[in-house]
Amino acid sequence: MPASPEITARVAAAKLAVLAQTELLHREFGRAKSEWKADGTRVTAVDVAISENIFRALAAEFPSDQFFSEELSDPGAPIAVTARFSWVLDPIDGTNNYALGIPHCAISLALLENGVPAYGVIYDLSRRVLLHGGPGLGAWDGERALRVNTAPPTKETLIGFHSPFDKTLLPLAAGVLAQFKIRGLGTATLHLAYVAAGLLDGCVDFNVKIWDLAAAIPLVQAAGGEVCFLNGEQFPMRQFDLKMKKIIYCAGSPAMCVRLRELMKA
Numbered sequence: 001m002p003a004s005p006e007i008t009a010r011v012a013a014a015k016l017a018v019l020a021q022t023e024l025l026h027r028e029f030g031r032a033k034s035e036w037k038a039d040g041t042r043v044t045a046v047d048v049a050i051s052e053n054i055f056r057a058l059a060a061e062f063p064s065d066q067f068f069s070e071e072l073s074d075p076g077a078p079i080a081v082t083a084r085f086s087w088v089l090d091p092i093d094g095t096n097n098y099a100l101g102i103p104h105c106a107i108s109l110a111l112l113e114n115g116v117p118a119y120g121v122i123y124d125l126s127r128r129v130l131l132h133g134g135p136g137l138g139a140w141d142g143e144r145a146l147r148v149n150t151a152p153p154t155k156e157t158l159i160g161f162h163s164p165f166d167k168t169l170l171p172l173a174a175g176v177l178a179q180f181k182i183r184g185l186g187t188a189t190l191h192l193a194y195v196a197a198g199l200l201d202g203c204v205d206f207n208v209k210i211w212d213l214a215a216a217i218p219l220v221q222a223a224g225g226e227v228c229f230l231n232g233e234q235f236p237m238r239q240f241d242l243k244m245k246k247i248i249y250c251a252g253s254p255a256m257c258v259r260l261r262e263l264m265k266a
């Protein structure tokens with residue numbers, strides 16, 4: 001089924017808006033001065049500039065849409081999602097890496113329709129490639145069509161993984177650590193996007209927020225994979241809350257998700 005004209009127009013605009021920020025992203029890589037926010041996460045002036053620039057470009061074309069960013073000025077309370085189309089942006093996922101000169105980081109922009117991710121656009125700085133896609137619309141890593149790895153899990157299986165900040169959750173992680181090879185890149189967006197691209201066989205995280213995942217979820221779904229939330233469904237998104245609780249999830253092929261969920265039972 002072809003995409004609606006409304007989706008098609010927004011996808012085209014999203015890719016242009018993200019690509020327009022890549023020169024700034026590369027120019028300030030490893031150089032941008034950073035500071036720490038009240039929630040303990042790092043931010044740079046580049047995060048703020050990219051957020052403002054992307055939303056300015058999109059709002060000029062789609063003024064009735066809603067725009068949500070990790071770098072949004074704190075409104076003091078959750079914001080209700082009321083528009084048919086909304087956008088969720090992490091201007092630099094992996095800001096710690098970016099500020100330190102570690103290349104695993106990405107611009108992550110999601111288009112939601114009625115609160116559900118419809119399309120994702122992700123610029124991978126480390127590989128200088130644009131990943132994009134959505135359910136029913138295909139998914140691409142540059143010009144390469146994406147498919148998740150459907151091979152049965154083995155001891156050589158690669159899992160993207162970040163150790164839980166809340167150490168009481170370590171028992172949930174133990175089985176995954178014991179069974180598979182682990183890769184921790186410092187960016188949840190790229191872990192999930194690399195699952196869609198077949199570069200990782202699956203991923204697990206305990207520390208993420210909606211802006212870390214929203215753009216990569218439709219890529220995984222379009223590539224034949226699943227994203228399974230272990231502490232409550234996240235979509236449709238009814239509100240955007242900068243103070244939201246951390247999400248616990250796993251992703252991969254359907255069979256991989258079954259195995260990861262088995263291993264993550266407390």
